[in-house]
Amino acid sequence: MPPDPFMVLALDEARAAAARGEVPVGAVLVGPSGTVLARAGNRVEELSDPTAHAEILAIRAACAAAGAPRLPDSVLYVTLEPCAMCAQAIAHARVKRLVFGAWDPKGGGVDHGARVFEQTTTHHRPEIVGGIAAADCAALLEEFFRARR
Amino acid sequence: MPPDPFMVLALDEARAAAARGEVPVGAVLVGPSGTVLARAGNRVEELSDPTAHAEILAIRAACAAAGAPRLPDSVLYVTLEPCAMCAQAIAHARVKRLVFGAWDPKGGGVDHGARVFEQTTTHHRPEIVGGIAAADCAALLEEFFRARR
Numbered sequence: 334m335p336p337d338p339f340m341v342l343a344l345d346e347a348r349a350a351a352a353r354g355e356v357p358v359g360a361v362l363v364g365p366s367g368t369v370l371a372r373a374g375n376r377v378e379e380l381s382d383p384t385a386h387a388e389i390l391a392i393r394a395a396c397a398a399a400g401a402p403r404l405p406d407s408v409l410y411v412t413l414e415p416c417a418m419c420a421q422a423i424a425h426a427r428v429k430r431l432v433f434g435a436w437d438p439k440g441g442g443v444d445h446g447a448r449v450f451e452q453t454t455t456h457h458r459p460e461i462v463g464g465i466a467a468a469d470c471a472a473l474l475e476e477f478f479r480a481r482r
Numbered sequence: 483m484p485p486d487p488f489m490v491l492a493l494d495e496a497r498a499a500a501a502r503g504e505v506p507v508g509a510v511l512v513g514p515s516g517t518v519l520a521r522a523g524n525r526v527e528e529l530s531d532p533t534a535h536a537e538i539l540a541i542r543a544a545c546a547a548a549g550a551p552r553l554p555d556s557v558l559y560v561t562l563e564p565c566a567m568c569a570q571a572i573a574h575a576r577v578k579r580l581v582f583g584a585w586d587p588k589g590g591g592v593d594h595g596a597r598v599f600e601q602t603t604t605h606h607r608p609e610i611v612g613g614i615a616a617a618d619c620a621a622l623l624e625e626f627f628r629a630r631r
Contacts, residue, residue: 382542383551383574384533393531402532417598418574421567421591425532439603442570446603447596449566454588454595 339363339410340434340466342372346387347412347473350374357473358413360387362395362428365406370395387411388419392426403427412470414463417442420449424457431459434470488512488559489583489615491521495536496561496622499523506622507562509536511544511577514555519544536560537568541575552576561619563612566591569598573606580608583619 339361346359355375362370373390377383388411396402408430409423414437421442423431433443442449443461450458488510495508504524511519522539526532537560545551557579558572563586570591572580582592591598592610599607 377551381545381549381551383545384538384542384571385551389533393533396530396532400530402526402530402534416570416574417566417591417596418570419567421565421570421596422533425565425567440605441603442566442596442598446601447566447570447591447598449591449596452595454590456589 337410337432337465339369339408340412340432340470342369343387343410343412343434344466344469344473346372346374347470350376350387351473351477353379355379357477358387358411360391360409360411362391362404363408363410370398370404370407384418386416386419388415389422392422392428396426405429408432409459410465412466413437413474414441414443414445416440417447417449420447423459424449424455427457428459430462432462432465434463434465435467435474436463486559486581486614488518488557489561489581489619491518492536492559492561492583493615493618493622495521495523496619499525499536500622500626502528504528506626507536507560509540509558509560511540511553512557512559513553519547519553519556533567535565535568537564538571541571541577545575554578557581558608559614561615562586562623563590563592563594565589566596566598569596572608573598573604576606577608579611581611581614583612583614584616584623585612
């Protein structure tokens with residue numbers, strides 16, 4: 334199976350984040366016709382912003398461009414299982430479908446930890462596909478943290 | 483007992499949010515010496531930003547001013563139990579103490595739903611005090627939603 338082109342873009346964003354000294358996670362938001370609405374990588378250190386995860390930056394950019402705080406027909410590609418902050422932001426933005434790469438047993442909030450979308454109180458649950466290009470996504474993270482230890 | 487002065491400021495931010503047509507939630511971040519580092523109210527509609535909750539805006543502003551993505555000695559006052567997005571952002575920012583007003587059984591992520599800080603995977607759990615000026619905080623929200631129905 335050829336690699337998903339949007340996950341390839343997300344991986345590019347993750348690599349660019351690593352080159353900036355950021356945890357290598359990348360995200361791409363895609364509109365209903367397949368248009369890339371926004372793409373981003375982590376910028377927590379650069380911006381001194383603990384919320385500047387790739388997903389949050391992509392959602393904020395796409396919403397600002399759309400002039401609306403919701404993106405009901407969008408698909409979010411991200412190289413790592415989102416944390417609880419990003420998962421809840423995905424719910425707030427009403428993202429239709431979430432496609433992620435590697436699972437994150439320590440920091441993830443979708444299939445681990447807070448399991449945001451599995452709560453009975455959740456007001457939105459996207460379609461969720463995990464494990465896309467997971468080996469490539471995880472390898473980037475492993476390489477990054479290995480080099481820092 | 484006199485009202486907590488920082489919660490009074492947070493309530494002022496919540497009222498200002500209501501006047502802008504936003505869900506009335508306000509937040510104040512306080513440094514170790516009692517200095518107000520940032521104060522904010524919801525701006526989701528104004529900014530077309532689903533992440534522009536009062537807590538996120540206050541954390542981002544205080545971190546930007548500090549030039550660091552963490553605020554390890556800060557206290558966050560917020561008029562409503564944070565959602566999972568804001569709770570995880572509070573963990574990312576290493577906020578020392580969280581003081582909130584009204585509980586939010588539907589949207590809260592601290593004592594309800596995702597219960598972000600109760601997960602075994604959480605990397606930070608602030609001291610948490612809920613129910614401060616809860617009646618005033620809840621009354622603002624009830625009034626806002628009653629007027630819109």
